[in-house]
Amino acid sequence: MILHDSDLLADVPVVSSSEPLDQLDKMEEACGVFGLYAPGEDVATLTYFGLYALQHRGQESAGIATIDGETIHCYKHMGLVSQVFDEERLKTLPGQAAVGHTRYSTTGSSLVVNAQPAIVESRLGALALAHNGNLVNTVDLREHLQRQGCTFSTTTDSEMIALAIAQEVNQGKDWLNGALSAFIHCQGAYSLVIGTPEGIMGVRDPHGIRPLVIGILPGPTRRYVLASETCGLDIIGAEYLRSVEPGELVWISEEGMASFHWAQKPQRKLCVFEMIYFSRPDSIVNEETLYSYRLRLGQRLAQESQIEADMVIGVPDSGIPAAIGYAQTSGIQYAEGLIKNRYVGRTFIQPTQSMRESGIRMKLNPLKDVLQGKRIIMIDDSIVRGTTSRKIVKALRDAGATEIHMLISSPPVTHPCFYGLDTDTQDQLVAATHSVAEIKERIGVDSLVYLSWEGMLQSTGEAPEHFCSACFTGDYPIEIPEQIKRSKLILEDAVA
Ligand code: SF4
Structure with missing residues (x-):
């Protein structure tokens, strides 16, 4: 009953x-x-x-x-x-x-x-x-x-x-x-x-x-x-x-x-995106919190990139553990440069176009006196379309940052997910259709560095084959039927 x-x-x-x-x-x-x-x-x-x-x-x-x-x-x-x-x-x-x-x-x-x-x-x-x-x-x-x-x-x-x-x-x-x-x-x-x-x-x-x-x-x-x-x-x-x-x-x-x-x-084949972004940082995977894993992503990012800067900031909230890890390894000071309005949540009230334009300011606000005159390393967990990153960079420049170097604690997202995450179609993923140099120009940063695929997976402490990382590689562990593929992937015959 x-x-x-x-x-x-x-x-x-x-x-x-x-x-x-x-x-x-x-x-x-x-x-x-x-x-x-x-x-x-x-x-x-x-x-x-x-x-x-x-x-x-x-x-x-x-x-x-x-x-x-x-x-x-x-x-x-x-x-x-x-x-x-x-x-x-x-x-x-x-x-x-x-x-x-x-x-x-x-x-x-x-x-x-x-x-x-x-x-x-x-x-x-x-x-x-x-x-x-x-x-x-x-x-x-x-x-x-x-x-x-x-x-x-x-x-x-x-x-x-x-x-x-x-x-x-x-x-x-x-x-x-x-x-x-x-x-x-x-x-x-x-x-x-x-x-x-x-x-x-x-x-x-x-x-x-x-x-x-x-x-x-x-x-x-x-x-x-x-x-x-x-x-x-x-x-x-x-x-x-x-x-x-x-x-x-x-x-x-x-x-x-x-x-x-x-x-x-x-x-x-655990979804590696659960590790880098989706799951909460206080959740445990493999006997440790994801905060610890994300800290290591930042440490690895510092090993893979040498950039001169005055401070490291993270994009709240998901970029912060990697930013702290980066600061630990690089020796560059960590600071909070963006404050998140924690009370802006999902809304079913449709925002106006002008509200949409200012969406970033609704949820993130830069600390002007912290950023003024500084060379900034800004760390985020991923870039999907690149639209938000561009707005954040503009806000940081308006706040007085003299250089902005964007570092991403995962590789470029080039493929959509078919296993339960709501991703865009492949043509909407900025890294599927643009080179890193082109993305750097679109976002408006002084440099753009992604973590390597090896760095992301080696930081788990497990064998790479224990994870799905298909949105970075296109190597899907469960076969995708053709008619489902066509709904999201750029297929050569479809383009022709
Ligand atoms: S494709 Fe794989 S790694 Fe990417 S989001 Fe989907 S399940 Fe996760």
Whole structure:
């Protein structure tokens, strides 16, 4: 039985042209997922806080489904977690387990009907599914499901995964085997949290492109938590246990947690962009915070480039750890040169053109007395289109900086992502169509240096083959079907 309490039928379109004012010219994270099995706890409120910590992974919609015996209670809507939920709303979500989701749309348009968790009925009751990632075989999967008589309420690949599981369950399988059979039909990136009347599951695709971690709540009984990142565990006082492995399914129920390694040849290919930018710096990957990794990126950048300057600044917030690392190794003084307005968030109010023009000043303001007469090294984590960088450089020059050297703690982004990040098409990526010298001219800096691909991956301390770095190389670890490629890549025959 499903109890929905959202305005799903309203199918409200969202103003899609408004760029998030705090993240112009960055690739957008697709989603954050969260789940827990904790009888006796206020699972809705714990999930609310978990999603609150994962807000950076998706700001378009938020949803929580709680499982109360046979019944799934669900509320989801457009907006930030704090806009969608309040105490009264959370009280309407009872249960012993919960699944939560924050979304930034990739597959599927910005409609409330596409908010997650996706809820689907089956022979054994309803399931609630939260997905981070992107399937690449949606055309084939849709046809496969249609042949089985499935109908779709949304335009998302996440609903397809939920329907595929329900189909297998309807053919007589239990939840576990139904899910394992369904994943055979799914190709691409998927980190999932799935709630059922009997327990919850955490799953990662065989390449583990998107992260998913397991934690445990303190107390005499073992109550497990799943989250996209460890910051989602920290906020509710859960202790980090480990990552869900690529190609692993963990089943959490009243009997505890069981692990199933279902993929034939799992091969870890964690998205390296999670390391350099997307995941929060306080989240842990490979037993250390990403802050430490990003510090090393800056140190490596200093080894790879020798530039004379008076001070190093970082573009808040994501460029700051690398800027500190650069200062440590180069011996050039680190300073704050740009202050971020932390209260400018994603907005559904459409800005006017003139507001758009001044978007940078809305979120970043230069410190004139710090910058006046100085030769500046400015460090950012990436350049996607280059539009924001140009505005920042102009603001620094207006503030009196005499030289601006831009250093990027990753290589040039030349290819789009098909695995769950909202990137532009290839022709919109400035490094796909311009040389470094041309980008330097467009941005208006005195010099422009990117970190090498080797430097980015060697700084992880792991073998390069453990990461996906396709947006820097075009070497996609999961094959992209031709019709999907054509939607984003510049293909020679398409140009001809
Ligand atoms: S293509 Fe880039 S953004 Fe996409 S998963 Fe690979 S490294 Fe991450």
